[in-house]
Amino acid sequence: MVSFLFYRAMASSSSPLLLLFVYLLLPTATSLSFSFPYFNSTTGQFIAFQNDTFLNGAISLTKNAYNTDIGSSVGRAYYNEPIPLHDAATGELADFTTNFSFIIDAFNKTNYGDGLAFFLSPFPSVVPPDSAGGSIGLVERNNSLNESANQIVAIEFDTFQNYWDPSADHIGIDVNSMKSVATVMWNSSIKDGRTANAWISYNATTKNLSVFLTYDKNPIFAGNSSLHHIVNLSQILPEEIAVGFSAATGLYSETHSILSWEFSSTPLRTRKKNRVGLIVGLTVSTGLILAAASFLCYFLWRKKKTANLKGEEHYADDIDDGEFEKGRGPKKFPFGDLAAATKNFADELKLGEGGFGSVYRGFLAEPKIEVAIKRVSKESQQGKKEYISEVKIISRLRHRNLVQLVGWCHERKELLLVYEFMPNGSLDSYLYGRDSNRYLSWPLR
Structure with missing residues (x-):
């Protein structure tokens, strides 16, 4: 009886379970892309704002009120969904390209700082404490050069020369440290308020991270770069990451505005996260459910049979x-x-x-x-x-x-x-x- 019930339960449930297991084992294409040609209350719903960041016709990463102290301001803005970067099980790594336009403007054209950066970090984004000034909101000041204490990759548009920087205005690629692994001189738009357009690309095959910056009014990106560096992102960052912007001011100040943003990544042929654990969990859970159901049926059957036997045994017991x-x-x-x-x-x-x-x-x-x-x-x-x-x-x-x-x-x-x-x-x-x-x-x- 028990084996029959177990067989029936398995027969009735094996087909959908088999289909589910096949689905879980099949690779799926995991990619993500979005485009924000402008920012308002609708598009702003997809962006997470941190610290001093706010929406004001654009994403303002730091304070910008003329009549208030806007020094030592820190802010971040990042896409509020995790981005698949790589699959640790297969070693597969995704390509990505992002394009954004921004303006850095200073009240004082002589003294200003400190800059903004596009960053990749573990999801969700966490703003480190004491990260104003030269840390650009990316790392804690005391760990600015401590690679073992940080987990972040960033492309910085730096407007202030710290002791580790090559010059005041420069573009740099940072890997777990504010001391850039690659830099290039940058004639910033701070003095004339022009709009900058940047493209940042990563080739998973060559491991090449490249940056292209232009001030053209009708910019065209042809794959050329202003700066590049070879880095295996899968050895630095987790499988899913946060992507966004960070900016900060210190003793001197300026405003940092993101006007538009596009991002796209190639499909990552990867198994869904925790699929092995899910399969094991489903198998064990299903087995336990079937075992419990079989035991319950057996228990009810035995109870009924015992009741019948007791009824028969006592059929004439009370006759004197x-x-x-x-x-x-x-x-x-x-x-x-x-x-x-x-x-x-x-x-x-x-x-x-x-x-x-x-x-x-x-x-x-x-x-x-x-x-x-x-x-x-x-x-x-x-x-x-x-x-x-x-x-x-x-x-x-x-x-x-x-x-x-x-x-x-x-x-x-x-x-x-x-x-x-x-x-x-x-x-x-x-x-x-x-x-x-x-x-x-x-x-x-």
């Missing part, structure tokens, strides 16, 4: 033999004697059948008499009550025309009543049998 055995009335017969008398209740000896059971003709070896034995049906709801009534009440009645109860038996889950045999049949067959003209005379009555 002492109440039946009074005087010279009906006697108790062993079940074996009654079974022998009816040839084990053979069908050819059956005289009739009613709602309470069947009646068999039999011959008792002791005393040597012919009898009619009623076998009370186990399915009868009133059978036990009728049995007790027959023995207690009818056995006490005495009339020469009343069928006498000879004996009784309640053994082996059976209720049996033994009557004297009537060779002429019953009263109703006498009155309404084949010869319907019969009637009872007063003396016979």
